[in-house]
Amino acid sequence: MAKTYELLQCAAALFEDSFMPAQQMEYVRIKMYDSMQRIRPLALTVVDSFDFTDAELKSVLGRRDGNVYEHLLEWAKQSPINANDVLPFHEKYLGSFMKEVREEREMSKI
Known part of the structure; x- marks a missing residue:
């Protein structure tokens, strides 16, 4: 087969x-x-x-x-991956990046 x-x-x-x-x-x-x-x-x-x-x-x-x-x-x-609502790497890497982008966007509106 x-x-x-x-x-x-x-x-x-x-x-x-x-x-x-x-x-x-x-x-x-x-x-x-x-x-x-x-x-x-x-x-x-x-x-x-x-x-x-x-x-x-x-x-x-x-x-x-x-x-x-x-x-x-x-x-x-x-599943251990579902133990938290947000995975730790999100806060460590993506969260800070997203915060920076949001701040830059707010600054460009001014």
Whole structure:
């Protein structure tokens, strides 16, 4: 499947350089979609069989309980990056720069 995907990613170059005719490329595309359709019902089961946690996958998507959005919101609330309303670098770098620009603008109005 991965090789088929790679083949389709460079389809334009293969077609342009006459390595593969358009109808053959279309056949490959159809076969890939057929394969994906057969694999789709098993995909979640296969991933679940590895018993990865959501934290290891760094994702709450594909949860068995179906509460993706609720868990996504909770995960975002618990993220260290969301501990403050404004991140420290903003005050340190952007905040002072924005203050300077505002002051210059006020001075130019006078």
